[in-house]
Amino acid sequence: MSTLHTVNKSPFERNALTSCTGHLLAGDAVLMIEDGVLGARTGSSAVAVVQAALESGSVYALAPDCAARGIKPDDLIEGVQLVDYAGFVDLVAQHQRTVAWL
Amino acid sequence: MAQKKKFLYLNRKAPHGTIYALESLEVVLIGAAFEQDVSLAFLDDGVFQLMAGQDTTAAGMKNFSRTFKALGDYDVRKFYVERESLAERGLTVEDLMPITYEDENEDYAEKPSIHLVGRAELAAIIADQDVVLSF
Amino acid sequence: MQLAIVVNEGPYTHQASDTAYHFTKAALEKGHGITRVFFYHDGVNNGTRLTVPPQDDRNLQKLWSELGEKHGLDMVVCIAAAQRRGILDADEARRHGKDASNIAAGFRISGLGQLIEAGIEADRLVVFGD
Numbered sequence: 361m362s363t364l365h366t367v368n369k370s371p372f373e374r375n376a377l378t379s380c381t382g383h384l385l386a387g388d389a390v391l392m393i394e395d396g397v398l399g400a401r402t403g404s405s406a407v408a409v410v411q412a413a414l415e416s417g418s419v420y421a422l423a424p425d426c427a428a429r430g431i432k433p434d435d436l437i438e439g440v441q442l443v444d445y446a447g448f449v450d451l452v453a454q455h456q457r458t459v460a461w462l
Numbered sequence: 463m464a465q466k467k468k469f470l471y472l473n474r475k476a477p478h479g480t481i482y483a484l485e486s487l488e489v490v491l492i493g494a495a496f497e498q499d500v501s502l503a504f505l506d507d508g509v510f511q512l513m514a515g516q517d518t519t520a521a522g523m524k525n526f527s528r529t530f531k532a533l534g535d536y537d538v539r540k541f542y543v544e545r546e547s548l549a550e551r552g553l554t555v556e557d558l559m560p561i562t563y564e565d566e567n568e569d570y571a572e573k574p575s576i577h578l579v580g581r582a583e584l585a586a587i588i589a590d591q592d593v594v595l596s597f
Numbered sequence: 598m599q600l601a602i603v604v605n606e607g608p609y610t611h612q613a614s615d616t617a618y619h620f621t622k623a624a625l626e627k628g629h630g631i632t633r634v635f636f637y638h639d640g641v642n643n644g645t646r647l648t649v650p651p652q653d654d655r656n657l658q659k660l661w662s663e664l665g666e667k668h669g670l671d672m673v674v675c676i677a678a679a680q681r682r683g684i685l686d687a688d689e690a691r692r693h694g695k696d697a698s699n700i701a702a703g704f705r706i707s708g709l710g711q712l713i714e715a716g717i718e719a720d721r722l723v724v725f726g727d
Contacts, residue, residue: 363589368613368727379474379506383585394612424619445623452721453598453629459472459594460724467717485638488677492709496717593716596724597605597638
């Protein structure tokens with residue numbers, strides 16, 4: 361009974377990512393969208409939070425939102441997977457519920 | 463619509479600064495008529511929605527905080543307040559409005575609607591839902 | 598699978614409506630059904646036909662209207678949120694003594710019960726907001 365969590369806020373401005381990852385259960389997935397993808401870049405102060413999420417489940421970033429913000433696939437934290445909108449739909453279908461951390 | 467689903471309202475935003483808390487409450491009120499299994503979660507700045515003694519007169523905002531107290535009459539009786547969120551903000555449950563409901567199975571005894579839960583407990587509550595509405 | 602979509606922000610200020618649009622389009626292309634698209638909070642502003650965005654930018658209202666028409670989507674604007682923000686259909690305009698209505702093609706105004714109902718009927722509900 362896993363959950364897909366969407367995060368659309370920059371971790372440098374809001375606590376959505378931290379709050380989300382604090383409520384993950386094993387097998388859950390986090391999808392960073394919109395400004396949330398700013399947390400997907402390696403080398404930032406948000407890496408530890410993302411790595412903690414990767415330990416309990418999967419972490420995805422929406423590719424069109426990364427591209428729009430100049431974040432290249434090579435810039436991503438290791439383990440973070442890129443999905444397009446179709447992949448977003450698949451994630452929603454694969455998990456029993458979706459929780460938006462607005 | 464025979465099936466009963468578990469609906470959770472995830473409240474993470476403070477009242478008054480934005481309209482989300484007020485309009486979320488309006489959904490709760492309308493949703494109560496659908497006789498689903500409803501829970502409300504208050505975490506992060508959402509715990510401020512339940513602060514006692516909100517006086518919006520001088521700010522000119524609508525004071526909708528009293529409406530929370532009426533939700534018991536609509537069978538909305540599960541208010542999960544996250545302990546860590548309170549602590550991070552220097553709050554305790556004593557700072558919140560007392561919210562109760564009358565238990566018709568126990569001679570209408572007044573019972574608290576607010577349940578303090580830890581972060582891990584709230585994670586389990588989220589994982590138990592069919593629909594999670596966040597605003 | 599049947600999906601319900603909730604859009605809580607208006608066009609342009611936040612990306613939420615864009616993301617919801619692309620998600621809905623992708624879901625339809627994958628063969629999923631859309632139970633309803635429910636516009637709430639400032640999301641009701643997606644349903645005004647009076648927006649005039651610059652020529653070189655997307656027209657979100659038009660995109661939603663076209664997607665709605667193509668797939669027969671039920672696109673509902675919350676009445677309470679719409680009244681606060683000046684989104685009216687002809688009936689509402691008449692009822693409140695306003696001299697114009699502005700609801701865009703493909704959108705309809707209805708109550709919050711439509712949101713709860715969508716949550717009950719759909720297999721998944723996805724919220725897009727800010």
